[in-house]
Amino acid sequence: MTNPGQSENSAALIVRENEAIFQTYRRLPIAVGHADRCYIYDVEGRRYLDFLSGIAVNALGHGHPRIISAVNMQTNRFMHLSNFFYQEPQIRLAELLKKASGYERVFFSNSGAESFEGSVKLARLWGAAHGKTDMLAFTGGFHGRTYGSLSLMDKPLYKNGMGPFLPNMGVIPFNDTVALRAAVTERVCGVALEFLQGEGGIIPASTEFVETLKALRKEHGFLIIADEVQAGIGRTGTFFGFEQFDIRPDIVTTAKGLGGGLPLGAILTDDTVASLLQRGMHGTTYGGNAVACAAGAVVVDEVTNSLMENVGKLGLYLRERLLEKAAEFPQLIKEIRGQGFMQGIALNSEMPDFVELMLKRGVVSNITAGSVIRILPPLIAGKEEIDEFIVALRDVLTEKDKAA
Numbered sequence: 001m002t003n004p005g006q007s008e009n010s011a012a013l014i015v016r017e018n019e020a021i022f023q024t025y026r027r028l029p030i031a032v033g034h035a036d037r038c039y040i041y042d043v044e045g046r047r048y049l050d051f052l053s054g055i056a057v058n059a060l061g062h063g064h065p066r067i068i069s070a071v072n073m074q075t076n077r078f079m080h081l082s083n084f085f086y087q088e089p090q091i092r093l094a095e096l097l098k099k100a101s102g103y104e105r106v107f108f109s110n111s112g113a114e115s116f117e118g119s120v121k122l123a124r125l126w127g128a129a130h131g132k133t134d135m136l137a138f139t140g141g142f143h144g145r146t147y148g149s150l151s152l153m154d155k156p157l158y159k160n161g162m163g164p165f166l167p168n169m170g171v172i173p174f175n176d177t178v179a180l181r182a183a184v185t186e187r188v189c190g191v192a193l194e195f196l197q198g199e200g201g202i203i204p205a206s207t208e209f210v211e212t213l214k215a216l217r218k219e220h221g222f223l224i225i226a227d228e229v230q231a232g233i234g235r236t237g238t239f240f241g242f243e244q245f246d247i248r249p250d251i252v253t254t255a256k257g258l259g260g261g262l263p264l265g266a267i268l269t270d271d272t273v274a275s276l277l278q279r280g281m282h283g284t285t286y287g288g289n290a291v292a293c294a295a296g297a298v299v300v301d302e303v304t305n306s307l308m309e310n311v312g313k314l315g316l317y318l319r320e321r322l323l324e325k326a327a328e329f330p331q332l333i334k335e336i337r338g339q340g341f342m343q344g345i346a347l348n349s350e351m352p353d354f355v356e357l358m359l360k361r362g363v364v365s366n367i368t369a370g371s372v373i374r375i376l377p378p379l380i381a382g383k384e385e386i387d388e389f390i391v392a393l394r395d396v397l398t399e400k401d402k403a404a
């Protein structure tokens with residue numbers, strides 16, 4: 001059976017999109033027919049290596065047989081009931097997340113922004129109980145497109161003309177311990193950060209910064225919110241990105257990879273913080289959807305049982321290959337940054353046609369923060385796929401180098 005529109009070519013589908021959908025996205029010129037493991041195929045059958053993974057969503061690649069089987073089984077049982085009912089897939093996934101993370105409770109949402117909003121509410125509730133109202137986050141951070149998230153972000157493109165934003169929210173320079181010390185007062189109830197910034201340009205927190213944050217929490221008392229929406233679920237080689245440091249945040253938000261391709265997010269905390277939200281105070285219609293949770297349980301099982309190890313080993317392999325390229329093209333590459341399967345190539349200057357040039361070589365890639373090539377392979381990627389990416393990368397960099 002073909003889907004409606006499946007027989008149309010890319011050009012026809014692009015015209016239809018242009019006329020029917022809000023023009024908010026800069027799309028790649030690919031109309032997708034199907035996708036399998038690490039590859040996307042357009043409607044004409046051209047194959048692309050997917051090193052973006054739906055922006056860190058397709059942790060297990062496309063069409064993973066265990067996800068398909070779990071989703072099919074759950075769809076046949078029931079798809080949606082509402083949170084008026086006890087649902088085994090939710091409970092199973094919550095237990096797996098508790099085991100993988102060591103946190104005591106889970107709240108399910110549908111997305112990263114929604115998880116972050118819930119964490120803002122938790123921090124404010126905790127603050128209300130301790131006479132504190134203020135929240136802090138960092139330049140370059142990305143937490144979603146909702147008002148709570150945007151109020152703790154600084155990029156003008158996402159905010160211009162949309163104010164006013166929430167009061168008592170501050171955005172201070174990332175990795176700047178002096179600014180952090182100056183900003184933390186007795187009024188601060190929550191500090192939110194990505195321990196490895198994604199959209200901001202694959203920028204890891206420095207150990208000194210994390211240690212300062214920890215010391216300030218001890219001194220002043222506030223909740224640390226780890227936004228693990230992009231870096232979490234095994235992507236950095238540990239279950240959460242913050243585990244690369246010696247710290248235990250009070251609230252963890254996750255989404256993206258968790259649903260393995262279905263919309264699913266979660267907030268993780270210990271009992272004390274979770275109990276701030278009493279019955280009826282917070283909720284969502286779809287959050288914890290049974291089909292999404294069935295997929296999520298497969299993701300967490302695969303990630304904890306084998307993929308984290310794969311990312312640990314092959315993340316180093318990827319990094320070594322990238323460092324070789326940095327040594328080969330010092331005039332183009334400033335720095336290689338990142339952990340595991342979340343790597344960035346910081347370029348010396350913008351390369352606006354990089355993504356297009358990679359597509360011509362059959363590879364889907366991404367540029368973030370203007371001049372950082374962001375590499376987010378599916379966690380199932382092997383040496384072969386990494387090598388394929390590196391060959392295309394070298395080819396594009398050679399072309400650019402010659403043209404310079």
Ligand SMILES: Cc1ncc(COP(=O)(O)O)c(C=O)c1O
Nearest residue numbers: 111112113142143144198229230
């Ligand atoms: C670190 C981080 N937090 C939150 C979000 C928002 O997630 P969503 O788009 O699912 O709302 C993103 C999305 O890119 C993200 O990278």
